[in-house]
Amino acid sequence: MTDKQILLIYDKECPTCHFYCQIVRIRQSVGELVLIDAREHPEVLQEITDQGLDIDQGMVLKMDGQLYYGSDAIHLLALLSGRSGVFNRLNYWLFSSPKVSAFLYPILRYCRNVLLKILGKTKINNLKRADNEKF
Numbered sequence: 001m002t003d004k005q006i007l008l009i010y011d012k013e014c015p016t017c018h019f020y021c022q023i024v025r026i027r028q029s030v031g032e033l034v035l036i037d038a039r040e041h042p043e044v045l046q047e048i049t050d051q052g053l054d055i056d057q058g059m060v061l062k063m064d065g066q067l068y069y070g071s072d073a074i075h076l077l078a079l080l081s082g083r084s085g086v087f088n089r090l091n092y093w094l095f096s097s098p099k100v101s102a103f104l105y106p107i108l109r110y111c112r113n114v115l116l117k118i119l120g121k122t123k124i125n126n127l128k129r130a131d132n133e134k135f
């Protein structure tokens with residue numbers, strides 16, 4: 001077992017993102033998965049913003065100093081995940097292929113954005129785009 005930390009940065013106010021982050025597991029041999037709410041950690045969010053990544057449109061996985069965004073993040077999580085439990089096996093089956101991840105992620109993001117619009121959630125808007133406060 002290693003004490004290497006892998007950061008998963010996401011919007012905790014999104015119920016689907018929060019659910020996913022609470023149940024995804026990585027193998028202990030890979031490291032410790034640390035969940036970071038982007039709304040509460042501006043120092044972590046600044047690095048994401050500096051890279052031009054819109055946290056409202058994709059979660060970020062930070063591993064070994066490298067940022068993985070959106071479909072790349074979910075693909076890497078699938079590869080790092082344990083295979084115990086129905087969710088983690090399904091997660092691996094769906095997202096272990098980079099092509100399938102790249103195809104499914106925008107669909108899932110669209111559904112998430114519709115849900116957040118219905119719930120009246122505000123965006124983090126880390127890139128400070130004009131007229132970009134609500135979903």
